[in-house]
Amino acid sequence: MPVITYRDALNQALSEEMHRDDRVFLMGEEVAVYQGAYKVSKGLLQEFGEMRVVDTPITELGFAGVGVGAAMVGLRPIIEFMTWNFAVLALDQVLNSASKLLYMSGGQYNIPIVFRGPNGAALQLSAQHSQAFESWLAHIPGLKVVTPGTPYDAKGLLKSAIRDDNPVCFLEGEMLYNTKGEVPEEEYTIPIGKADLKREGDHCSIITNGKMALVAMQAADQLVKQGINVDVVDLRTVRPMDVEAIRTSVEKTNRAVVLEEGWEICGIGTQVVDYIQRDCFDSLDAPVIRVHQADVPMPYAKNLERAAKPDAAKTIAAVRKVMYLD
Amino acid sequence: MATKVFMEALSPTMEEGRLVKWLKNEGDAVKSGETLAEVETDKAIMELVARGDGVLRKRLVGEGESRPVGDLVGVIAAADENIDSLIAGASTSDGATPAKAPEQVVATTQESAGASAVPQTQAQPQGEASTPPQQKIINAPPPPPQAQPQQATAAAAGSNGGQVRSSPLARRLASERGLDLSRLQGSGPGGRIIKRDIESAATQPAVAASAAPPRATAAGDFEDVALTQIRKTIAKRLAESIGPIPTFYLTAEYDLTRVTEMRAAMAEIGDEFKVSINDILMKAVATALSQHPEVNAHWLGDRIRYHHRVHLGMAVATNDGLIVPVIFDADQKRMSEISREARELAKRARERKLKPEEYTGSTFSISNLGMFGIDQFTAIINPPEVAILAIGSAQDVAVPDGKGGYETRKRVRVTMSCDHRAVDGAVGAAFLQTLRRLIENPLMLVY
Numbered sequence: 001m002p003v004i005t006y007r008d009a010l011n012q013a014l015s016e017e018m019h020r021d022d023r024v025f026l027m028g029e030e031v032a033v034y035q036g037a038y039k040v041s042k043g044l045l046q047e048f049g050e051m052r053v054v055d056t057p058i059t060e061l062g063f064a065g066v067g068v069g070a071a072m073v074g075l076r077p078i079i080e081f082m083t084w085n086f087a088v089l090a091l092d093q094v095l096n097s098a099s100k101l102l103y104m105s106g107g108q109y110n111i112p113i114v115f116r117g118p119n120g121a122a123l124q125l126s127a128q129h130s131q132a133f134e135s136w137l138a139h140i141p142g143l144k145v146v147t148p149g150t151p152y153d154a155k156g157l158l159k160s161a162i163r164d165d166n167p168v169c170f171l172e173g174e175m176l177y178n179t180k181g182e183v184p185e186e187e188y189t190i191p192i193g194k195a196d197l198k199r200e201g202d203h204c205s206i207i208t209n210g211k212m213a214l215v216a217m218q219a220a221d222q223l224v225k226q227g228i229n230v231d232v233v234d235l236r237t238v239r240p241m242d243v244e245a246i247r248t249s250v251e252k253t254n255r256a257v258v259l260e261e262g263w264e265i266c267g268i269g270t271q272v273v274d275y276i277q278r279d280c281f282d283s284l285d286a287p288v289i290r291v292h293q294a295d296v297p298m299p300y301a302k303n304l305e306r307a308a309k310p311d312a313a314k315t316i317a318a319v320r321k322v323m324y325l326d
Numbered sequence: 327m328a329t330k331v332f333m334e335a336l337s338p339t340m341e342e343g344r345l346v347k348w349l350k351n352e353g354d355a356v357k358s359g360e361t362l363a364e365v366e367t368d369k370a371i372m373e374l375v376a377r378g379d380g381v382l383r384k385r386l387v388g389e390g391e392s393r394p395v396g397d398l399v400g401v402i403a404a405a406d407e408n409i410d411s412l413i414a415g416a417s418t419s420d421g422a423t424p425a426k427a428p429e430q431v432v433a434t435t436q437e438s439a440g441a442s443a444v445p446q447t448q449a450q451p452q453g454e455a456s457t458p459p460q461q462k463i464i465n466a467p468p469p470p471p472q473a474q475p476q477q478a479t480a481a482a483a484g485s486n487g488g489q490v491r492s493s494p495l496a497r498r499l500a501s502e503r504g505l506d507l508s509r510l511q512g513s514g515p516g517g518r519i520i521k522r523d524i525e526s527a528a529t530q531p532a533v534a535a536s537a538a539p540p541r542a543t544a545a546g547d548f549e550d551v552a553l554t555q556i557r558k559t560i561a562k563r564l565a566e567s568i569g570p571i572p573t574f575y576l577t578a579e580y581d582l583t584r585v586t587e588m589r590a591a592m593a594e595i596g597d598e599f600k601v602s603i604n605d606i607l608m609k610a611v612a613t614a615l616s617q618h619p620e621v622n623a624h625w626l627g628d629r630i631r632y633h634h635r636v637h638l639g640m641a642v643a644t645n646d647g648l649i650v651p652v653i654f655d656a657d658q659k660r661m662s663e664i665s666r667e668a669r670e671l672a673k674r675a676r677e678r679k680l681k682p683e684e685y686t687g688s689t690f691s692i693s694n695l696g697m698f699g700i701d702q703f704t705a706i707i708n709p710p711e712v713a714i715l716a717i718g719s720a721q722d723v724a725v726p727d728g729k730g731g732y733e734t735r736k737r738v739r740v741t742m743s744c745d746h747r748a749v750d751g752a753v754g755a756a757f758l759q760t761l762r763r764l765i766e767n768p769l770m771l772v773y
Contacts, residue, residue: 254495254521285495285521286514324514324522 001184007177009151010040013158014078016187018048021076024162025052027063028080028117037082038118038177064090064115068097071113071167078162081117084133084171090115098167099142110165116158119147119171120211120261124305127297132262134210137169138239138271144168144192145239149213151181153236156190164192173211193237195245201229204319205249207272208259209235212310216259219315230319238268246272247279254285255322259315264292286322291315328409329378331400333393336365336372343367344392345374345399350382356402363399374399381405384413492519499524508570556647567707571625572746575704578758580765582720582736588768598662603720604694605665607738609771610764611715612636612656612664615690618757621742621749622689624710630748631710639688639708640668642675649675650708652688661771696720702739712748713757716741738765 004012018024025048030037032045032055045053056063060081067077081087087094094115101109121130138145146161146168148154154172161168198213199220206216213234220230231249235242250256256276258269269290276288294308320326333343343365350362361373362382376382380402387399401409490507492500496519500507503524510527512519567573585606592599615622615636624631638656642649651671653664674680693705696719705716718739727733740761744754764770 282494282498285493324520 001182003180004151004183005177006148006151006154006172006179006181007038007040009155009181009183010158010172011042011044012183013155013162014041014044015047017159017162018044018052021162022052023074023076024078025054025070025075026078026080027054027056027067029056029058029082031055031080036080038174040172040177041080060086060090061093064093065097067113067115068093068101068111071098071111072101072109076112076162078114078116081115083129083174084117084119085129085131087115087117087133094137094143094167094169095140099140102166103142111167112165113167114158114161114164114170115167116161116170117172118174118177120173120175121293121298121305121309122174124300124302125298126300130298130305132171132210132260132293134171134238135260135262135267137171138268139266142167143239144237145171146192146237147171147210148236149173149176149210149234151179151183153190153196153234155183156188157192157236159189160192163189168192171210176211176214179214190236193240193242195242196234196236197231197245197249198234199230199232201231202253203228203230203255204323205231205233205246205253205256206259206315206319207233207235207246207249207256209238209268210261212259212261215310215312215315218312219319222312222316223319226320228319228323235268235272238271241271241275243275243279246275250276250280251283254283256284256288257291257315257318257322258288259291259310259318261310262293264290264295267292286324289318289322291318327378328383328401328403328407328412329376329380330398330412331362331374331376331382331402333365333387333395333397333399334374335395336374337367337370340367340395342392342394343372343374345387345389346371347389348385352382352385354382356380356382376402378402380407383407383409386413490519491517493521495521496524506569556649560647563709567709571707571709573707573743574746574751574754575741575743576751576754576758577702577739577741578762579723579737579739580762581725582738582765585765585768586720586736601661601665603738604696604717605661605668606768606771607694607717607765608638608640608653608656608668608692609659609661609664610761610768611690611692612638612653612659613764613771614757614761616657617760618753620753621713621744621757623712623748624689625712625745625748626710630712633689635689637687637689639685639691639711640671641691641693641705642672644676644678646678649680649685650688650691651675651680651685654687690714692717696738702741704741705743707743707745709745712745713754714743716743 014026018026026041026044031041032050032053035042035045041053064079064087067079070077081090098111098113098115101111119134120132134145134147137143144161144164144166146157148157154176158170161170198217201220206219208216213232216232216234220232223230231253233245233249235245258272260268262268267290269292273288273290276284291310291314293310296308299305299308317326336343346364346366348363350356350360356362356376357379358376360376362376363374364371365374381404382400383403384401385399386401387393393399398413401412403409491512491514492507493514497507499505499521500510500519505524505527507519510519510523511517513523514520582603585603589601589603589606592601615638619632619634622633622636624633635655636657638653639650640653642651651674653659653667653671656664659667671680671684675685688708688711690711690713691705691708692715694717695703696717700718701721702718703716705714707714720736720738722734723737724732725735725737740758742754742758
């Protein structure tokens, strides 16, 4: 099976879906001539022409609105945000148009749109450009929120997102674009809303999503050396959330650590913990512990940034704690 | 090869022991099985024996001092062996300065080591009244020492809340396996009972679940009936009772000759003077209770409430289940009043017409299954009460007449269930003695 980067996996998904359906088009800042700020759209302008790969001015609210309008009249736009930090400007279109029009039109308008771009912190991009938005978006009824952590998941889920008849927010990672993984040559898709058990173990469940799936795997590797085998449940989609996968794992291991990239308060983890306490109460042998970003704007200083981010060491400490080892 | 000497669990409930007297000096040669010291447990003075050969190199506990089970109290090793690392972590004290004169300690503790020893701590239920002191335990192998410090910390943590902490999983597993959480030691934070505690408890003997193959069931083999409110309440209350309450049972057989004579004589005077044997027994119980407030009491967790008034609960079977209406101030009431009230309450109980205030507030309860032909039984304490009296049927029994022959006497067997947290064996026995005097001499009831 070919090993390719996350970036190329996305690029393949875009290309394949644009070939498959000529209503699909890509729009955003620097997506065409510059081939994408992170080169995700490399070669697409040459392949599909400027009618289907459209450079926009720096107007997030504007081109997000154009996308919603195009979706209303039957096209299938993919709106690229240079990062989700900039997409805050377009939130009105995401929240008040895309997520609500099917409902408010009494079912007359589907909005088959994908909003995509890198999410979360990279390295030393400081407070305004290091934010994880999945919990903000997952809060909104009418949206689907997908956060793939591997090239395989990125391709399969982006194809499903493009084929979905409703708005999907697709959160990538700047630090993920260069990561590599096996991606089959043949056609495949991954259903939205289905978690993936990335590692199997009996001692504890680590429930996570997005970029943190990699952190969870690092932690799992180190825990094995301590004789601890964990389940790594990669949710992949945070809305809708795969409650069954959470339940199956926690009922097996009786303890859970929930790992996420964003802040603590009202984060994805709060929802996971809520499902666990409701569905798995009688299976719990320890309180669930969450690992997340420190409750501060992301510091610029390298040492402080490291201290603020969730990482493998913090995850390992949490696992040991729920196992009553420390 | 050095052998550590630990404070061993010399009784099933022992959590710490006081080293009464060392029988070996530092430097003495010892053989495995030889007695090293006398240790006072929560029950008796027991022998702590050597588990290895060598020289008793170090005594880490002074005479008169206490140590939790599992603590290192000494080291046996070869005469020239370096034992510094072994004793480095131990909480050392000067073994040469006894806190008390050893003889004195022995005398006082042996006195209290009998069958009805007063519990050392209220929080630790003891059930020794019905069993002899466990002298044999000294031959049992000690539990693994590494398990003990956890027990000690759990007990320390548990003693300030009084509440058993446990994870939801532990509670579920315990209930599936029929384990009583209050009897387990938690190894989690703050003494929380967690899965591993249940699993280690479950591997102990006695919990071996029956592995009988499940029998096939067919429709019609059974009928599922939803619990009525009263059934639920009974289940909850009685499970509460038999679970955490360390109960013991005292049985006595009373002669009813005079009671039956009295009853017959009263009935002869006129119908309005007719009473049942049970009425007379209730009157006797109420009178005895007024003289024994120690069994006319409520266990309230952090205290015992001894009642000055006698409110006698009487268990009544109804079609819906058991209910216990109360004859208030039963000791102040005449037999005719008790008789009338008992009849009335039982009737209204069966008609489900009792008001809540009529079946709450009892200070002691009785249960009589004599009319069902039950010779003798044990009843479950109705908490927060600390005792209940179970009355069997009046029976004709052949008893020695004192002249080498036998005569037939009417007798009844009663069994009192006592909550040992509040009532000790001798205390319960004293109450039953008073009751015997009253029942076998019912004229005293009019005194």
